[in-house]
Amino acid sequence: MADYDAVVIGAGLGGISTASLLAKNGMKTLILEQSDIIGGCCSTFESQGYRFDVGASIVEILHPMEKFFQLMGKKREDYIELLPCDPIYSFITEDGRRFSYPTDIDETTRVIESIAPEDVEGWKRFCSLGLEMIDEMMDAMMTSPLNTVGEALAMVVKTPRVMRYLPLLARRHQSVVRSYYRNPVILSSVAFQSYFAGAPPELGSGIFGFIALSEHLGIYYPRGGMISIPEGMLRAGREHGLEVRTGCKVERIILDGRRARGVVLEDGTEITSEVVVSNVNAKVAYLKMVGPENLPPWALKAIDSYRLSMPCPMIYVGLDEKPDLEAHHTVVSGSIEVMNRVWNLYYTKGVIPRTAMSLICWPTEADPSLAPEGHHILNFLCNAPAPYAPLGDNWDRLKDWYKEEAVRELERFVMPGVRDHIDYLEVSTPLDFERRLLSPQGSIYGLFSDLTSLALFRPHARSRVIKGLYLAGSSTHLGGGVPTTIASGIITSGYILKDRG
Amino acid sequence: MERKLRRLLKAGALAGLVALYFSLDESTRRYLAHIGKQVPYLPYRYFI
Numbered sequence: 164m165a166d167y168d169a170v171v172i173g174a175g176l177g178g179i180s181t182a183s184l185l186a187k188n189g190m191k192t193l194i195l196e197q198s199d200i201i202g203g204c205c206s207t208f209e210s211q212g213y214r215f216d217v218g219a220s221i222v223e224i225l226h227p228m229e230k231f232f233q234l235m236g237k238k239r240e241d242y243i244e245l246l247p248c249d250p251i252y253s254f255i256t257e258d259g260r261r262f263s264y265p266t267d268i269d270e271t272t273r274v275i276e277s278i279a280p281e282d283v284e285g286w287k288r289f290c291s292l293g294l295e296m297i298d299e300m301m302d303a304m305m306t307s308p309l310n311t312v313g314e315a316l317a318m319v320v321k322t323p324r325v326m327r328y329l330p331l332l333a334r335r336h337q338s339v340v341r342s343y344y345r346n347p348v349i350l351s352s353v354a355f356q357s358y359f360a361g362a363p364p365e366l367g368s369g370i371f372g373f374i375a376l377s378e379h380l381g382i383y384y385p386r387g388g389m390i391s392i393p394e395g396m397l398r399a400g401r402e403h404g405l406e407v408r409t410g411c412k413v414e415r416i417i418l419d420g421r422r423a424r425g426v427v428l429e430d431g432t433e434i435t436s437e438v439v440v441s442n443v444n445a446k447v448a449y450l451k452m453v454g455p456e457n458l459p460p461w462a463l464k465a466i467d468s469y470r471l472s473m474p475c476p477m478i479y480v481g482l483d484e485k486p487d488l489e490a491h492h493t494v495v496s497g498s499i500e501v502m503n504r505v506w507n508l509y510y511t512k513g514v515i516p517r518t519a520m521s522l523i524c525w526p527t528e529a530d531p532s533l534a535p536e537g538h539h540i541l542n543f544l545c546n547a548p549a550p551y552a553p554l555g556d557n558w559d560r561l562k563d564w565y566k567e568e569a570v571r572e573l574e575r576f577v578m579p580g581v582r583d584h585i586d587y588l589e590v591s592t593p594l595d596f597e598r599r600l601l602s603p604q605g606s607i608y609g610l611f612s613d614l615t616s617l618a619l620f621r622p623h624a625r626s627r628v629i630k631g632l633y634l635a636g637s638s639t640h641l642g643g644g645v646p647t648t649i650a651s652g653i654i655t656s657g658y659i660l661k662d663r664g
Numbered sequence: 665m666e667r668k669l670r671r672l673l674k675a676g677a678l679a680g681l682v683a684l685y686f687s688l689d690e691s692t693r694r695y696l697a698h699i700g701k702q703v704p705y706l707p708y709r710y711f712i
């Protein structure tokens with residue numbers, strides 16, 4: 164008799180979502196988390212009276228989260244309080260031009276009209292196709308499995324209109340947005356989101372071009388910091404007997420031939436279970452926890468072939484005054500060409516970019532309780548993405564230089580004189596991310612996401628190599644993101660429950 | 665004769681493809697090169 168029905172490795176959103184749904188369906192489930200804090204990339208830590216978010220800074224597309232709570236038989240509002248953030252972001256161009264996009268679509272039309280009247284018609288076409296697609300595809304594409312040809316066909320039969328949107332998947336992010344807009348400023352304000360999916364506009368799938376529209380359905384910040392999302396979900400799971408152990412690193416998956424039978428912890432403790440769910444990077448799960456010696460050559464070739472997603476250093480700033488910002492998010496970005504150059508000339512060559520490309524988040528605008536009275540927090544990604552192994556150097560040595568660069572970037576584009584009000588300054592480099600979350604090379608979205616590593620070609624939620632092994636989180640279908648990884652847990656738990664009859 | 669013609673056609677098609685590739689803008693070429701490198705792995709990825 165196994166110790167548990169299911170053991171879940173990692174308390175990221177995908178792990179918590181899967182585990183809670185299994186517990187709700189009567190399975191004795193345990194989550195093992197190596198860190199002392201839950202939530203993985205969607206978490207919050209405390210330092211000198213400030214509560215900083217580790218990575219994720221907002222949630223949009225609430226459908227998977229609402230569906231999770233619905234499947235748990237609970238009300239989301241009883242577990243997570245979401246604060247709407249409007250405007251969505253304030254945009255700053257390389258030459259210092261500033262404007263904000265409000266949530267309201269009509270108001271956004273007026274903003275676009277004031278910058279580029281020639282693009283209003285494109286924006287209306289973008290909204291017309293995009294809103295219809297989001298409405299029709301939410302369930303079909305987000306919370307339904309899409310790992311096999313059979314599942315893809317089932318999706319088409321159930322929602323035939325999906326065929327209309329499939330070409331977007333095969334097109335590139337930049338070609339999709341260019342088919343709607345001409346003005347370079349508007350184009351860059353709808354193209355930088357390709358990096359939210361971890362790829363430059365020339366490589367990312369065109370379907371992500373519509374992130375710039377889905378944001379208009381509302382972006383939210385959870386009261387108490389981003390950790391409130393995994394905490395709320397976990398609380399719902401615990402009410403059904405879900406157990407969690409933090410500070411427990413899983414070393415290996417116990418195998419009986421090609422069947423998973425449990426896990427071995429770092430201290431040698433064995434925990435047996437019928438089902439093992441990995442919420443860690445799929446490369447780590449297969450290459451370290453299962454081990455190459457237990458994989459057939461074709462599977463080894465498959466898992467080896469995936470590229471890791473990009474790393475991004477994150478800067479945590481505490482201020483002793485209110486920053487002069489207009490929105491929860493401030494984006495500094497150059498043109499589409501600059502975004503591609505950051506990837507081709509810097510990131511892939513091991514060079515830290517020196518071009519304007521930052522995302523500044525101001526969480527205390529929504530929730531002042533995150534900082535001491537009168538103080539504020541900025542979490543920001545500076546000149547992102549940056550390579551894991553900077554040429555001829557090492558992130559531990561570059562840390563102080565990078566902090567200085569970040570402050571300079573803030574002063575140059577966003578808040579002149581901010582230096583005098585910095586009360587706390589820390590950076591989490593790709594190496595720090597790797598140490599904190601054991602995410603290989605500090606990758607922030609699991610695996611790279613392009614046409615060849617999405618849906619049918621991303622590691623399957625139900626392993627086809629190791630029986631009893633399931634995967635959830637950013638390495639699986641839909642990739643990185645708060646809503647997508649919650650959705651992955653819905654899909655993965657669905658497989659497990661189906662397999663148990 | 666027929667074999668020669670077939671070879672000639674093949675060489676022509678290949679030259680056409682190469683010419684087409686070089687007529688594309690640099691960004692599209694980078695994209696195609698990137699996808700081209702990934703395609704051979706798709707059959708393996710599908711089964712993992």
Ligand SMILES: Cc1cc2nc3c(=O)[nH]c(=O)nc-3n(C[C@H](O)[C@H](O)[C@H](O)COP(=O)(O)OP(=O)(O)OC[C@H]3O[C@@H](n4cnc5c(N)ncnc54)[C@H](O)[C@@H]3O)c2cc1C
Pocket residue numbers: 172173174175176177178195196197198201202203204205217218219220221222223411412413414442443475477599600601602606607608609635636637638642643644645646648
């Ligand atoms: C800097 C940054 C900014 C982001 N911004 C946003 C945003 O604004 N909005 C958005 O929607 N998404 C954002 N994301 C993406 C989103 O946060 C992630 O995709 C999502 O939270 C990942 O969830 P996951 O289920 O894949 O698990 P992860 O968050 O990857 O968690 C995996 C967990 O497994 C644990 N673990 C690893 N190895 C072991 C082991 N051996 N034993 C036990 N436990 C282990 C880790 O400690 C971790 O807790 C951001 C991500 C980052 C990093």
